[in-house]
Amino acid sequence: MATKGERILEVRDLVKHFPLTQGIMFKKQIGAIKAVDGVSFDLNRGETLGVVGESGCGKSTLAKVLMALERPTSGSVQINGRDIAKAKGAELKRMRRNIQMVMQDPYTSLNPRMTVGDIVGEPYDIHTEVAPKGDRARKVQELLEVVGLNPDHINRYPHQFSGGQRQRIGIARGLALQPEIIVCDEPVSALDVSIQAQVINLLERLQNEFNLAYIFIAHDLSVVRHISDRVAVMYLGKVVEIGKDVDIYDKPAHPYAQALLSAVPVPDPEGREQRERIILQGDPPSPANPPSGCRFRTRCWKAQEICATEEPLLQIRPGTTHESACHFAETHDVVHVN
């Protein structure tokens, strides 16, 4: 097995704009939803990168572009040095073996008219070179066992399972091709809290067992903190802060990250007393027409003139430990938990 820490995914200046059109017969582009607008990051083998941000900030679009389900407007997604965003046909199909996905909703992500054996075995039907035909049933049963399901249940249908078990089926399907990277698009947000913990722990165990790298998208910060090595905070299609999980959680530098963290529920009543609440005013602006300069300036309490004219770059700012995109970045522990 290759060593941990080797870079396997390089995302550079990724942009995805959805055109807004007008007219029925003759469509005219009148603008674009800037869902993802210049995102760059790296992912190392065996590492987990958490991606957080509120609804509509482009997290799921990012996942789709990484999975080559959407073509990016520009930018590149290099997996082991090859760009999946430009791959086509047989090459794309081969590259898909390396990056797989666990979806958010376990109720719609499994075909209700396929048996569990067919669902988990489908990757082998598509990529026939991975497993010889006689071997597939055994492999499917092994996978079910790995994710903690009864391998005798291959002839059951998805509706006969609970939400958590369905998510395990989805994970088994993602593992079938032995990918190096798994994109988890809010894999636990549709589950009960108790089941969330089981699925998260399963994902962690699988990571150790198979040296997987995760892109873990979520809006629940405590879940992300638990599983991530590094965290990226997104706002309106851009990464505003990225760094090690302890840095982000204990020393957030960007005002948006601080505001997000101040909203995390604290189980300890005493800690709750100490914690400060930053309540943002207004709604996020439309991604079709984002504010000039810094995109967060319309809701930021630190905003000054420079924020409207000059876009802050994602870089390490003086007095902070990791990259953030704010002219007035300064470390501030909002949670106050030791």
Place this chain on the structure above:
Amino acid sequence: MSDNPRPDTQTLTADQGTQTPSPPVKHRKKEAKPASLWSDAWHDLRRRPMFIFSLVLIAILVVMSFWPSLFTSIDPLDARTCELSSARQGPSPGHLFGRDNLGCDVFARTIYGAKNSIIIGVATMAITAIIGGLLGLIAGTRGGITDTITSRITEVFFAIPSILGALLITATFRDAGLGIWIVVFALSIIAWPMTFRIMRAAVLTARSQDFVLAARALGAGQSRIMFRHLLPNAIAPVIVVATINLGGFIAAEAALSFLGVGVQSPDISWGLMIADARSRFLEAPLPLVFPAVFLSITVLAFIMLGDAVRDALDPKLR
């Protein structure tokens, strides 16, 4: 079937380790035979009384269509079997269903009429379901320009008034020597857009679900997505509508016969018999009732068959 909720639901950081929620494995040695939707559906169908019953009915109707002499010794195509003097006579020994306006035996005519009616009904149903279904599947799956073009073409066909259009087509091709197939052809042209629309709508609903995205992420090709993922999830309404339409096609054939195209005397069809008996219905209802009952039984048999197949294809209803 639940995930055994853990008592401490408060925190995610508590290490719940590698506990697995699956029940203890009982018979690991038992060789589980891989099942699929279609094999499970077939397995399920074989023990549905409704399916068996409808199949038996259909089998009887088919035998009746192709070997009518097994059921009656009277040949209604032979004019000598009709007695004008006993027209509209009620049931009597040897003439169980009585006689019609021309004194012909209603039972024998009903038996002999099955062939034309059933061929027209079943063939039109099959053609509209296959053509409309397949085009709807393609249009719904591919979307974009393919969908736009096929949908506009369908709308052109939709704009043809049904009976008038069928009348026009049959009248145009009546000398082509196609017999009743010209009726099948005409009715299919009129009816396929409906199946198309239903299939397309069902595919569009299925297509937006995540499992299609998951299949694409695995690298599945278009035909796999169409036939493994979309078709099984979109076929139910098409089956229902196709089987209900079957009766409509047999009735439409009657209308065409009535208008002077389609099946004509001395050929026999249920539609023709119903149309003939209509004028004297109050005096002699039986010549109309018997073919109508047979028509209803045929339609019922196919609707039950369609219902059973639809239910068997839905794992949740098994």
